[in-house]
Amino acid sequence: MTESFSPFTYDYDGTDILYGRGSIDRIGDSLDDFESDSVLVVCGSNVGSNAAVMEPLHSALADYEVSVFDETTPAKSVATLENAVDRLEVEDPDAIVGIGGGSSLDIARQLSVFAAAERDLSTFRAAALEGRTLEPVPASPLTPVIVVPTTFAGAGLSSGGSIELLSAEDSPTGHALRTCGTCRPQTVVYDPALYETTPRGTLAGSAMNGFNKGIETLYARSSNPITRTLAGRGLGTVRRAFPTAVDDAGSMESAVVGSILVQFRRQTSVIHAFGHGFSYHYPIQQGLIHAVVTPHVLRYVFDRADGNRRATADALGIDVGPMNDDDVAAAIVDDVRALRDSLDLPTRLRDIDAVSRSDFRRIAAFVRDDVPDERAPPGLEPTTDAIERVLHDAW
Missing domain, CATH: 1.20.1090.10 (Dehydroquinate synthase-like - alpha domain)
Structure with missing residues (x-):
């Protein structure tokens, strides 16, 4: 028998946890905390085309200028991150919202880090070709990040998320070379209704x-x-x-709380x-x-x-x-x-x-x-x- 959990909020090391069915509607409260007017949403193409996910998100962001980068993939490649950085520079949002599985949340966090880094991405790739990995060092303030998980992998409360610089096939080491920076999300929104939109x-x-x-x-x-x-x-x-x-909706709610x-x-x-x-x-x-x-x-x-x-x-x-x-x-x-x-x-x-x-x-x-x-x-x-x-x- 599964337990019943009421909606709650919790401060976890400076990250606000918002849990509850329909909690996506409260994302604006977090954005208002750092006076945001514009948002770049980061997700994969499946989530980006899934109305059951995106319509509640857009509704919650109705008072903000919203742009969408929907190119993330499980590979979390440096090429994807480079495209995301280019998009961030064009849109110049006040905040980033990552929504979906772990790869999208990781890209959202690393986008904030690498956009503020003192080195451009070509420097990281060049080092990887020599079998070395460099870590990004922000030279300017990070863009605030909110993440909205829709899977149980446990990437919501993470402050990292590796980016693949070279695949195993291209790497001089025989295995993929990855790097990551640190970006603790301002808020994690755990909405069981959004998990229910994810394929079984x-x-x-x-x-x-x-x-x-x-x-x-x-x-x-x-x-x-x-x-x-x-x-x-x-x-x-x-x-x-x-x-x-x-x-079962009750089991889903319990599963989300347990995953937290x-x-x-x-x-x-x-x-x-x-x-x-x-x-x-x-x-x-x-x-x-x-x-x-x-x-x-x-x-x-x-x-x-x-x-x-x-x-x-x-x-x-x-x-x-x-x-x-x-x-x-x-x-x-x-x-x-x-x-x-x-x-x-x-x-x-x-x-x-x-x-x-x-x-x-x-x-x-x-x-x-x-x-x-x-x-x-x-x-x-x-x-x-x-x-x-x-x-x-x-x-």
Whole structure:
């Protein structure tokens, strides 16, 4: 049974969270806070042509001069960002509103950073061709940013969002080269009605990405009682809500609140490193990789570390009773697999067209280096060989 949540506002490190069905109507309150008269909306072409999303947004922005940049893609390429910067310079808006999935929100934030940067984008590309990455350093004030998520990936409260300078195919390193700056959004608008406009498959893929933020915060060595409590509450909420969110308004509202909770002080670690290993080598949605590898990665973690398994089981609503530690771990893996299957997501890496088994060794080496030592579960020492075995198990 899902919980019921009333609309609320919350100040999270200087970012205003607006939650509630119809909360998009309140976006003008945030714009008025920094005396905006004009807005550049940043989104992808699907969202930009979706009247169920854009009509409520335009209605809420009726008192403002609005222009739309609808060219974002999951690739988050530097070429897209360059086009966005050119558009920003032409329109000269008082604020940026990013709406849609994680890639659109990331482009919106990075647009604000790179438009104010002391270097132009050609400098970043030139460095990437030499195998180096530069970070943008703003030389002028950032344009205020408001973001409006419509998926569960958990990009709303982020202050980053990497931009691809070179693809894996063009990079001298063999994997994509990316960079990002820091831009904390002024406001994040969480409106369940807008999530309901997102296609089922897109929403399902994003759900596993968001779900894993809760899993990883629970076992991260850098976590603490506060972050673990929030992550556990959020994890349990999304676990109950995700399977029926698309078809039930109450479940959708719970799913959105749960996705907010798992983002608070999130401590992403091993599972997200696996996602990065693939997304840095292929143009692929991380949520699909998360769906396939998460049960295998959790088994790998639990074989080598406690991984805070009993707290995780409790958050997921698993009655561990007299189970021993091995049985608790197995029950968690089975429950995560059941959630994945309820969302009709891929179950094997071989079912994802872009993935080649011959790349597993270099992907494993990337994953090993990408796991942050300060956030890995206590007792886990990742190795390339062990990670590669996980990938073959997931094949």
